[in-house]
Amino acid sequence: MSSIWTYAQGSGYTPEQSLVGFTVEAADGAIGQVDRQQDQPDMQHLVVDTGVWVFGKSVLIPAGAVTRIDSDARSVTVARTREEIKAAPQFTTDRETTHPTYLAAVGNYYFSLGLTPAS
Template sequence: MKRRKIVIFNNGKDVKKYDIHATDGNIGTVNDILIDDQKWTVRYLVVDTMKWLPGKKVLISPMSIKKVDYEEWKFELNLTKEEIKNSPDLDADQPVSRQYELQFGNYYGYAPYWGPAGLGNWGLYATPGELVQNTNPNVGVPVEAGEESHLRSFKEVTGYDIHAIDGRIGHVEDFIICDRTWTVRYIIVDTKNLWPGKHVILSPDWITDILWTDRAVTMDLTKEQIKNGPEYMPMQDITAEYERLLFEKYDKPKYWE
């Protein structure tokens, strides 16, 4: 059976170029992306509201995105400007806490994506749309004191060192994101320490260790494996054939099987 070709944003930097449109007008542009470091899934777009709400940044969940317009470079939301304007205030200088996430979700009537525990990246579901469709409004879950949200900024993670089992190979340059599940499907790595001027893509599923304080990620691959793996040309389409070759070269289980 032929596998359906996955639809992917070219890279995370492209996402940051998109405008955000409420049902009644433009509210600003994407300033950053917040990634869940456990599920490697985009949880929020951080939006700079610019002239509309000067000095204020707001979070937009993929659960609020109705449509991605690739030609016009914009996200169309199922929210009004008034709804967004009255959303819980975000302290741009502080990490997003789990308590804030609950407040945010309860305001929009979204169930928490981290509970109940399930196989999907969005609670029991694979996509944010499915979670919204099955949400019980005003649902809440207990949060332990000091519980972490496990959110990492795109700006923060970009530039992290990437290590093979036997040494450093380069650094994180970008991400490839699936626009259906909002999963970080691949990390784009500049292999300047191993293969100057060339790039590879590696799956977060192959990560064996992350040292956040050292800004370092270790992959379950050797330098030789990566050097002999498929090269990635920035902005190229990720076809089913390319993915098959990638996983076979690295001898990794295929996520689509």
């Protein structure tokens, strides 16, 4: 399942690039802005501030869901719909970004959606 936590080849990801502040686009519309990113190997993910879309909550999106990073447009495109992202296990605190049980739940959820990016 580690591929869910790693950016796919061809996504445009470069390790030295900060994605903080980039707009995040789902398959069916914008979902928010990157608030934080984790680049630790096999745990790469984005914490996205959804603003009012999900009542001011943040969501955690595994790097494997990212299909495209456009540095010029400062945008990140993910391979899921807004409703799929909204239905993911709820993110509430930064402590969860390293909690194995929470990360396993998120990984299993996205894996169940068929997220299997090429490595």
